[in-house]
Amino acid sequence: MVNLTEIKYIVNENARKADMEKASVEFINSEVVEKVRNFHKSFPEYQVTPLHSLDKLSKQLEVGNIWVKDESYRFGLNAFKVLGGSFAVGKYLAKKLNVDISELSFEKLRSKEVKEKIEDITFVTATDGNHGRGIAWAASQLGQKSVVLMPKGSSEIRLNNIRKEGAEASITDLNYDDTVRLASQKAEENGWVLVQDTAWDGYEEIPTWIMQGYGTILDEAVEQIGEAGDDRPTHVFLQAGVGSFAGSMLGYLAGKFGDQRPITVIVEPDKAACLYKSMNIGDGQPHSVTGALNTIMAGLACGEPSTTSWGVLKDYAEAFISCPDYVAARGMRILANPLGSDPQIVSGESGAVGLGLVSLLAENKMLNVMKEMLKLNQDSKILIISTEGDTDPEHYRKVVWDGAYPSA
Template sequence: MEVHVESVKFLKNIRLKKNGEGARLDDFSESEANNVLNFHESFKEYAVTPLVELNSLASYYGVGGIYVKDESKRFGLNAFKVLGGSYAMGRLLAEKLEVSADKVTSEKLRSDETRKKLGEITFATATDGNHGRGVAWTAQQLGQKAEVYMPKGAAKERVDNITATGATCTVTDLNYDDAVRLANSTAEKNGWIMVQDTAWEGYEDIPRWIMQGYMTLIIEAVSQLRDKGIDRPTHVFLQAGVGSFAGAVLGFLAKTYPDNLPVVTIVEPDKADCIYQSMLTSDGSVQAVKGDLDTLMAGLACGEPSTISWGVLRDYAAASISCPDYIAANGMRILSSPSEGDERIISGESGAATCGIVDYIMANPNGETIKKELGLDENSEILLISTEGDTSPEIYRDVVWYGRNTHKK
């Protein structure tokens, strides 16, 4: 079922499958997630990020609860992306050292003995900012090098954050997907190691490890919810670019709750809604979105789904939403200006997209049909993940202070 309301597009997934009927979920088992968590815990910078309970906002929307996982506190890097890149780089070096996944630690990888054995390694990647910063930071921690490529229009603050780690950062005149191709071809020519969260034929191991790396945040969130007496969220909204983050979280939830999967909705910018467009196809084939992918949600400005995450999204996501930029901007403002008793959350353009769409569904009369289709009511326990903070302070001020991307009801 597809619904168009104003400029928001909603699609209910008619191909939804049960655990075991769709894409394989072995990569997202509890044992795999614990390996990932143990690796991240070996960094001295590791700390569990907050799960913020927004009781006043939940009351305003008429739902049971709203919980926001605040990834701006992750490793001091203001975003979750380091989880994926660091774990993939760790797994890659562990293979070179012939160390099993459950034995790899940051201490071992950054030791003088390891660097002597492996020699100098250069990691390459393309990014809108957060993923590249995570790769560059991890390379710095391991005493290695990083070459980072960014699409046109990259925010200066994001470039500066990358170069502050000692990495080389090149801003191209290309869109994100073409920047990925440039980074890959340059890496192949120079003998560098490509660390990218999107997959293509012949390049799947590293993107799979990156996806697994993201499981740290969801295994934390599930534990934090249980500490609050909530065995499972009833609804989860996940933002998507290539779909690696969304696929990892959904894969873990499908594996963890095989008989009672939460209602998971994928949220994308309408200028880069490759998951939504792929969901629309009759045969479930991957669709690419071309052009500049010009959206406020820079972290989601991806036109081609990752081939290894697509199967999980296709088979286990309950719905998909394509939305304009003002939805994310509203989410930023709502989280920044909380109701009485709620904690303030500084959430960036991509991080706040899901809060914005929940507001549209629950507070705007035009969202009533979507609300009914998703079964949102007074018993709903909603989990959102704010994937980034104000990674571009200038954009954050423009939106939150000066009303950029304002849309009146």
Template sequence: MCKLMWVNNEQYQLQKNVEQAGSFLSHFTLDQVHRVTKFHHTYEKFNITPLRSLKAFASLVGVENVIVKDESFRFDLNAFKVLGGVYAIGRYVADQLGRDIDIDELSFEQLKSEEIKEQLGDLIFISTTDGNHGRGVAWAARELGFQARIYMPAGSAEERLQNIENEGAYAEITTMNYDDTVRYTSQLAKENGWIIVQDTMWEGYEEIPLWIMQGYTTLVKEIVEQLDEAPTHVFLQAGVGSFAGAVVAFLQQYYEQEITFVLVEPYVANCYYESFKAGTEQFVTVGGEMQTIMAGLACGEPNPLAWELLKTYTKVSICCDEEVAATGMRILGHPLATDQRIIAGESGAAPVGCFYELMTNRQYTELKDTLQLDENSRVLFINTEGDTDVENYRNIVWHGKYATI
């Protein structure tokens, strides 16, 4: 099997798609993102994560610059996901109080007050996760004085389970894949009156996933404030598409120039690749066990809102094998010359691995030409997670597991 499979999105920026997606962009305007960021900044330990310029790596592969936003520093939780979870839970708590978190300018500290806890009682938040999202939900629930129950798909790392339990939540690894576990937790929420906090949507469950997506935009606002000039290309991890959709929606509006967006997924969970390949208005789902080291991307059903955005503005969708993600981890973990080291987990490094492969392997010359990657390209990546599974990180980066043959 090839290391990469790719499909050119034939629906790319068709007028009818742009018109359909236009209404969704309003959720990710600069004003809205500013309100989200303002709430995040009310957390007393909030810090902006670094943006790294890897000039030596860029020179090696023949582009102007490679830029990496490093979310492994976010809230000391080693991943970006907490941004979505804490904003969504904050919005929910504010709504239960009959207030608007943005208009009333409620702070993190106000929402965690004993007075509010007494008004609302013992709320329980429930979620499905491979690790990062659930840890963020567990952290946010605990910090605001509530409880969390987190369920993980089969094959999840014990270390990620332990990290969630360390945040004070009940956590359990199921025998189901990610999408079936989402359905299971949804049923538990209905039966017990718990509040489900999930970053994918289905009919009747749209509000909280939108808040989660909006929560992610704080990191994108940081990026545009840290950059000197706009990127020409952005490689994004897919999963259910919520993160990628939020990034695309904001950048598409913020910069008055065309940006080439590329999605990256594992072979075994390539719902966006299959959806673009099908060339239909509706997305395609994939099933099965979906066992991959890219656990954060092991999702087979797109978020419908993210699909509307990504089918409109994404140029190419790529799915890759385990070796590609492992290569990305080693590239970032062992930088060239004066480039700074970045500790990236499997999902965090997959887009960098894909980029390196298509830039250095003649087998993908057509893909490189399609994306118009050349000496004028400024390519942006977001390292969505650090070494959230330390043992596997060490096996890959130290011991050469999933080495390219």
């Protein structure tokens, strides 16, 4: 039997206090999101990704509804990351051309006219896989070069998928955060452009563009929920690595819904729970987790919070939860083996942890205190964003077929 006490949580008492000065969410306001959506719509590959309603599972778990936004369909790249990377590349090129991104479609950016105005550029990034593949794809589509560095222990399958998109890619002998530092060093030495989804003092513009690019996900989901006859979810579970994705999603929710925003829960792997640690210390500052960051949730294996997202998460998220790997594995298996007429969803390790957590909260009495704190009940309408599919098919089968990382 697993030890459910390994699932740890912190309640953010300040999240709903109206009399506190809070981080601005203007970086992802409605005007920005409209530009992001229009830019992505100009891609020939653009389609709204599915929003699945898991009616049978909702009944089983005794909640009102569970929606899963399935990003495995995004641009044929099996993950959401390309949204942020492509928008950041587009914004960088727009800045070079001295025009607003709203004036540049994807087709115009890769036109001969634009190529003649911009010298060859090499974009460089560090990644566990999904972000790097998105940067490689965007750079290749726009006739530019890319260099992608991956941390020690990265999947060879993910490495080869990045190379197939035209990047010069390799696996280092460093952890994720040190690989980011190496990418930054390479950019400075070679005159390359660093496109990283984590920020630090002095490097915040491009990470902000990446966060803005993710806004397409929730803008689509809110539209889809409205089309289904609901106005908004009551709960959103957001997985986090450095926090850029979670900060983007929470910034969107806070800006759009204000005090009526859903209860938002930040979920991290216990071996890389830098946001949980930061909230636990409680001094208002971001704190790092060091070491190997060894977790199956490779996309979340990050030890240093991003400065562009920390303030939003600290000020608006209701809870931070640290989860062992078996929580993600359970979520993967549940989505792969649906109840009744519920659709099957192929969700990778970093995509399924939120659903795994919801299932344990709903079914295990040992977690009742946490469940009650989050106000999860029969009226709850829960949104999960499955950020990736089976980006490492071999490992996916070990979990879903062979039962690796069991929860019982």
